[in-house]
Amino acid sequence: MRADARKIHSHLFAVAREVVAEQGAAASLREIARRADVGLGTLYRHFPTREALFEALLRSALDDLTRKAGELESTDAPGEALVAWFRDGIAFVRSYRGVVELMAGAIDDPQSALHASCTTVRSAGANLLHRAQATGVARADIDGADLFALMASLGWLGDQAAFAPRAGHLADVIASALLTDRHLRSRKHA
């Protein structure tokens, strides 16, 4: 990439982060180009799709989330690790208002620039889930895709003004539903 292009790229990235933080994932691409003082075609050249832009915006938070799953696996008990990561996952999908819609559309679409990111998150969660299921503390009738869907639905709740105040509490309710009685009893006795 030419030096001037690299400069525009990072400028666009910074402006996009700002606009998306303000207006959410449905922000107008025209508005981003406008604020960056760049032709609309230039934005498309650097980020050919909305998904490509978000892939860039989310990359570092995504890497953090994947790393976190590994850490929790070595530091926490299976049930606690699963629930803690579930919360981190919800926080991640709430990085930007509306991003969860983009992720829901990408998880089953190999063409999407966000596809790999989404499947990585799903796998990281599936690992923690399987570990918790193997020790009998997580219910056996859900899989990694279910865990991802539940995370997404809680992210969506947080995006809706009317539901956001209760989203945290509902995350607790659902997190507890991931665990088995055996786990819940053992925590009471601890």
Place this chain on the structure above:
Amino acid sequence: MRADARKIHSHLFAVAREVVAEQGAAASLREIARRADVGLGTLYRHFPTREALFEALLRSALDDLTRKAGELESTDAPGEALVAWFRDGIAFVRSYRGVVELMAGAIDDPQSALHASCTTVRSAGANLLHRAQATGVARADIDGADLFALMASLGWLGDQAAFAPRAGHLADVIASALLTDRHLRSRKHA
């Protein structure tokens, strides 16, 4: 209303139902007017907002849902009634793809034409929830707003192609989380 206007009104209603069934709640209003062979301003005259149109489209299904809550209260045990109505509620919010977003926006906005419809649904559910809580079969730490939010989130899952296949199963998982151990034990012994 003049006779010709009444005729156009019911024609618009029928065409809107058709287009929305095909394209979801985000369908273009222009497209509806076009297919109805009516000026765009005429659509706006009959249904001044998207919410007003959906209020009309959903009215009868909404009435059914409210009546159903009363019926279940007199025919079913508190826990079973709650869970059965929870499923009906999810089916209702799934009447049309994307309608759940409209409802989420309306529940806390008294200006919305859908506001009354949404609060009616929420109340009907709250009654069944309170009854189940009074007999100790539903967990005490959720309220009618939580129940409504959970229904909405499951409706949203059903709207996402990637999540829809598991939405039914996830509804089971969450429905069971609404109930207490006491209820679940009593069912096992039955």
Place this chain on the structure above:
DNA sequence: ACCTGAACACCGTTCAAGT
């Protein structure tokens, strides 16, 4: 009393023309 559709202010996406 009711209907019409042009007008306005926006979108996303593409691509010939410029530097």
Place this chain on the structure above:
DNA sequence: ACCTGAACACCGTTCAAGT
């Protein structure tokens, strides 16, 4: 090699003009 912005095909919403 890269950037530009007009062009195209859409939106939602309003409102003067018509019947």
